[in-house]
Amino acid sequence: MEVNYIIVGQGLAGTLLANELIRQGKSLVVFNDPDQIKSSDIAAGLINPVVFRRMTKSWMVDNAFHQMEETYRQLEGLLHQKLYYPIPICRILGQDDVALWKTKALANRLGDYLDMEPQINHQYDGIATPFGIGKITKAGRVDIQQLISSFTEFLRKKDSFRNEKIDFEKLQIKSDMVCYKDVTAEKIIFCEGAAASFNPYFKKLKFKHSKGEILELEIPGLNLNEIVSKEVFVMPVGDDRYRIGATYRWDELNMEITTSAREELLSKLNDIIHELPEIINQKAGIRPTMHDRKPVIGFLEEIPQIGIFNGLGSKGVLLGPYQAFQFTDYILGNSTYIHPEANINRYFKKN
Numbered sequence: 001m002e003v004n005y006i007i008v009g010q011g012l013a014g015t016l017l018a019n020e021l022i023r024q025g026k027s028l029v030v031f032n033d034p035d036q037i038k039s040s041d042i043a044a045g046l047i048n049p050v051v052f053r054r055m056t057k058s059w060m061v062d063n064a065f066h067q068m069e070e071t072y073r074q075l076e077g078l079l080h081q082k083l084y085y086p087i088p089i090c091r092i093l094g095q096d097d098v099a100l101w102k103t104k105a106l107a108n109r110l111g112d113y114l115d116m117e118p119q120i121n122h123q124y125d126g127i128a129t130p131f132g133i134g135k136i137t138k139a140g141r142v143d144i145q146q147l148i149s150s151f152t153e154f155l156r157k158k159d160s161f162r163n164e165k166i167d168f169e170k171l172q173i174k175s176d177m178v179c180y181k182d183v184t185a186e187k188i189i190f191c192e193g194a195a196a197s198f199n200p201y202f203k204k205l206k207f208k209h210s211k212g213e214i215l216e217l218e219i220p221g222l223n224l225n226e227i228v229s230k231e232v233f234v235m236p237v238g239d240d241r242y243r244i245g246a247t248y249r250w251d252e253l254n255m256e257i258t259t260s261a262r263e264e265l266l267s268k269l270n271d272i273i274h275e276l277p278e279i280i281n282q283k284a285g286i287r288p289t290m291h292d293r294k295p296v297i298g299f300l301e302e303i304p305q306i307g308i309f310n311g312l313g314s315k316g317v318l319l320g321p322y323q324a325f326q327f328t329d330y331i332l333g334n335s336t337y338i339h340p341e342a343n344i345n346r347y348f349k350k351n
């Protein structure tokens with residue numbers, strides 16, 4: 001079988017890149033290891049254009065937001081599924097946050113994404129907001145799990161999906177092509193998430209993945225139709241269910257769910273709501289992250305048949321579509337630009 005590209009991994013990164021390449025008329029086969037837990041299986045799907053800690057814009061958001069909306073709407077049409085839910089995030093403010101919200105929002109030009117004036121008297125049933133809330137108006141969530149499973153079916157129907165792990169021993173890199181079993185392609189692009197740490201071609205890259213855990217809870221009667229955030233977010237997903245997240249750990253990169261993470265999330269949730277919720281499930285995953293928290297995109301200088309699209313970190317839903325769109329332009333030769341902060345070349349620069 002001859003195709004333009006082999007894509008390794010069908011998490012969010014592989015899905016978005018395959019979608020863009022197919023839209024541009026390219027042929028491909030996606031290999032996905034069914035035995036690995038994807039970060040994308042765990043992700044809440046939150047879209048937040050603002051970094052609350054510093055009250056600044058999220059990296060590249062002015063470019064990424066528009067493309068994000070465009071891509072998920074295109075995918076909704078392609079897959080006949082509702083995937084994108086634009087809903088505001090309401091940040092519960094502390095006493096000192098009200099003045100800070102106004103000054104930082106102005107100084108950091110956040111006006112496109114949030115209400116500049118906090119709502120001092122905003123009230124919810126069952127949630128204390130003594131100093132009001134600040135509202136991020138351009139925010140929401142994407143149902144990543146639905147997106148990925150529907151896209152797998154789409155690929156299967158095109159005979160473009162293999163439910164198997166790529167074994168590096170069996171990969172043959174030739175001067176102008178790559179061969180894997182019966183598939184021959186111009187290039188192979190790795191979208192392996194955190195597993196890229198074990199890829200022999202990317203030994204020079206500096207990964208700094210983080211483990212995260214989230215809870216899904218049932219809270220009848222809360223009736224939230226906005227995402228509420230303080231130290232954790234409370235995201236409504238329908239049928240009285242809410243996702244609460246997320247924890248960050250850099251020292252224990254495994255998929256085990258832990259009591260300590262559950263207690264941390266519940267204790268932070270308790271600062272927002274006092275009802276005792278029913279825990280439906282708890283999940284753990286590893287966010288694929290680089291040392292500088294920027295994505296890693298491009299082809300190896302010495303083996304240009306091998307590429308990577310990874311490092312989406314905790315912002316994959318917002319950043320992924322724009323990065324996939326840009327990278328596709330690069331792959332097709334329509335552009336020679338990969339953002340220098342995201343370019344794989346940063347790991348190969350000689351001092």
Ligand SMILES: Cc1cc2nc3c(=O)[nH]c(=O)nc-3n(C[C@H](O)[C@H](O)[C@H](O)COP(=O)(O)OP(=O)(O)OC[C@H]3O[C@@H](n4cnc5c(N)ncnc54)[C@H](O)[C@@H]3O)c2cc1C
Pocket residue numbers: 008009010011012013014031032033034035036037038039040041042043044045046047164165166167191192193194195196211212213214245246247283284285286287288309310311312313314315316317318
């Ligand atoms: C608790 C938690 C909460 C999160 N919440 C959010 C959120 O609210 N919003 C947000 O934007 N992001 C969130 N994220 C981050 C988000 O999950 C990632 O940005 C994104 O899903 C990464 O996608 P990926 O495709 O790079 O990796 P993955 O989803 O991990 O996918 C990699 C895929 O590659 C496959 N693979 C690996 N090696 C091979 C091989 N050799 N052969 C074949 N297949 C292979 C794996 O099986 C896997 O399917 C969260 C993450 C966690 C852990």
